Amino acid sequence: MTQRLVSHLRYGALAVPNFDEERDFFIRHWGLTEVHGEDGLSYLAAEGSTEPFILRLRRDEKRVDLAGFAVRNRADVDALAAKLHAEDVQFVHEPQELTGFSGGYGFRIFDGDGRVLEFSTGYQTREARKIREREPIPAKLSHMVFNSAHLNDTAQWYVDHLDFTISDSLVRPDGVEMMHFLRCNPNHHSIAVAMGPHHSLHHLSFEMRGIEEWMRGAGKILRSGARMVWGPGRHNAGDNTFAYFLDPAGNTIEYTTELAMVDDDLWEAHRHDISELSTQDQWGTAAEMSELVARESFNDIDKGLFVAPPV
Amino acid sequence: MTRIHFAVDHGGYELGRKLEQRALDGGFEVVWHGADEVDPGDDYPAYAIAVAKAVVQDQDAGIDAFAVLVVDEALAGVVAANKVNGARAVTTTSPRAAATARAVVDANVLVIDGVAYEGSAWLNIYAFVTTGMDQTVERGRQILQIEEYENAGTIEGWAVQLEPEQILRTY
Numbered sequence: 001m002t003q004r005l006v007s008h009l010r011y012g013a014l015a016v017p018n019f020d021e022e023r024d025f026f027i028r029h030w031g032l033t034e035v036h037g038e039d040g041l042s043y044l045a046a047e048g049s050t051e052p053f054i055l056r057l058r059r060d061e062k063r064v065d066l067a068g069f070a071v072r073n074r075a076d077v078d079a080l081a082a083k084l085h086a087e088d089v090q091f092v093h094e095p096q097e098l099t100g101f102s103g104g105y106g107f108r109i110f111d112g113d114g115r116v117l118e119f120s121t122g123y124q125t126r127e128a129r130k131i132r133e134r135e136p137i138p139a140k141l142s143h144m145v146f147n148s149a150h151l152n153d154t155a156q157w158y159v160d161h162l163d164f165t166i167s168d169s170l171v172r173p174d175g176v177e178m179m180h181f182l183r184c185n186p187n188h189h190s191i192a193v194a195m196g197p198h199h200s201l202h203h204l205s206f207e208m209r210g211i212e213e214w215m216r217g218a219g220k221i222l223r224s225g226a227r228m229v230w231g232p233g234r235h236n237a238g239d240n241t242f243a244y245f246l247d248p249a250g251n252t253i254e255y256t257t258e259l260a261m262v263d264d265d266l267w268e269a270h271r272h273d274i275s276e277l278s279t280q281d282q283w284g285t286a287a288e289m290s291e292l293v294a295r296e297s298f299n300d301i302d303k304g305l306f307v308a309p310p311v
Numbered sequence: 312m313t314r315i316h317f318a319v320d321h322g323g324y325e326l327g328r329k330l331e332q333r334a335l336d337g338g339f340e341v342v343w344h345g346a347d348e349v350d351p352g353d354d355y356p357a358y359a360i361a362v363a364k365a366v367v368q369d370q371d372a373g374i375d376a377f378a379v380l381v382v383d384e385a386l387a388g389v390v391a392a393n394k395v396n397g398a399r400a401v402t403t404t405s406p407r408a409a410a411t412a413r414a415v416v417d418a419n420v421l422v423i424d425g426v427a428y429e430g431s432a433w434l435n436i437y438a439f440v441t442t443g444m445d446q447t448v449e450r451g452r453q454i455l456q457i458e459e460y461e462n463a464g465t466i467e468g469w470a471v472q473l474e475p476e477q478i479l480r481t482y
Contacts, residue, residue, distance in 0.1 A: 031373070133443065135373040212444045215417070215451035220371040222455075222462040223396055232455040234448060241448060243455065 019059035031137025048139030052102035063304030066116035112157035114305030136217035138206035147196025203252035318362035322383025322425035359391035367397035406438035
């Protein structure tokens with residue numbers, strides 16, 4: 001069994017120019033709870049998650065601030081930092097006591113393309129509650145997906161440096177890879193990388209309690225006026241249901257449920273041909289994954305590459 | 312605690328008040344949207360809309376809520392209530408039908424004829440508010456298709472349906 005120093009995905013952090021509108025959308029409609037706010041900074045938690053927050057919004061030019069991962073303990077944080085140093089990975093800062101909301105101990109680096117990643121442990125967790133039946137709010141953060149202009153290099157970076165494993169891939173009929181799904185624990189994927197015209201956020205995905213709550217939530221978001229860009233459907237890679245929407249800043253966000261769990265030792269990675277409709281949507285009811293649909297999630301070019309966010 | 316929104320017109324006032332009492336006795340939280348007393352000849356649409364809006368608003372806010380509309384002609388009430396975005400109104404004459412409406416389409420408004428027998432009407436309501444949606448992806452998907460049409464005018468994804476000028480973005 002692969003021993004990984006990264007235990008799970010903690011949170012995504014985004015900077016958006018229309019901060020107030022975005023914050024209002026995530027609280028009022030998407031169903032997150034603001035647990036801490038500063039001027040131009042909002043920490044949003046999911047009621048079903050012990051993570052102190054799963055999304056951080058910051059007022060600034062649009063960019064991906066960072067992806068936050070959890071590490072089990074301080075020894076693992078130090079071990080991971082030493083490993084990454086030995087591999088000449090570029091650091092934003094060394095392991096240190098984190099002074100921001102929820103604290104902890106950790107460090108930040110740039111990934112191979114310049115995205116900022118944080119690895120932390122010992123932070124203040126939050127008391128989670130069980131999401132009630134029919135309660136249309138996210139239980140937790142499911143996964144984060146990036147667009148990359150050089151997909152295979154980006155995915156390989158996560159394999160080489162963080163010991164992530166490719167669970168499944170989407171390929172074109174001619175064999176060219178279009179997307180890799182990567183896991184760091186039994187969840188089928190915690191991050192994924194999609195072939196795009198540039199580096200950017202593809203989407204953030206939020207796990208709902210179950211089918212009924214997923215349906216209620218998606219209905220609620222439709223009523224809020226947000227555009228559903230793709231769905232409802234059920235993926236083959238990951239077996240999860242999906243409904244993708246555009247948030248006020250133009251980022252794609254997803255309600256999902258029933259993401260597959262895989263056995264690390266037994267799971268064989270598949271290569272799904274995207275020209276077969278059933279690869280993308282087992283139900284065959286969502287629109288075909290056309291170029292048009294794909295373009296909806298290209299997003300704006302990430303302005304945050306190799307630039308650390310101020311917080 | 313499950314909340315039941317009640318609304319009635321003149322034809323449903325008497326039965327509606329009795330059902331309201333049964334709901335209170337049964338431990339439900341009740342919100343009354345009907346007139347304070349019988350208002351002879353009042354029109355049902357305003358009540359249908361009010362009670363349907365109340366239940367959708369509650370459900371979107373994560374409150375476990377249902378609506379019961381008791382009117383002179385239940386079928387007319389169904390038509391009016393279903394004009395509210397997110398309302399899925401039905402009328403049933405058996406508890407089994409009420410449970411089925413919950414299971415297959417996650418119905419949230421139950422409309423009852425004002426002349427219905429009180430005991431039977433209550434059994435319909437009770438079955439309605441205590442039955443969940445079938446936990447199958449098909450039912451969720453089908454309801455979302457209805458809601459997508461209701462909000463976007465399309466089924467099977469917006470993007471392929473949009474006019475070119477609506478999807479023009481510069482990369």
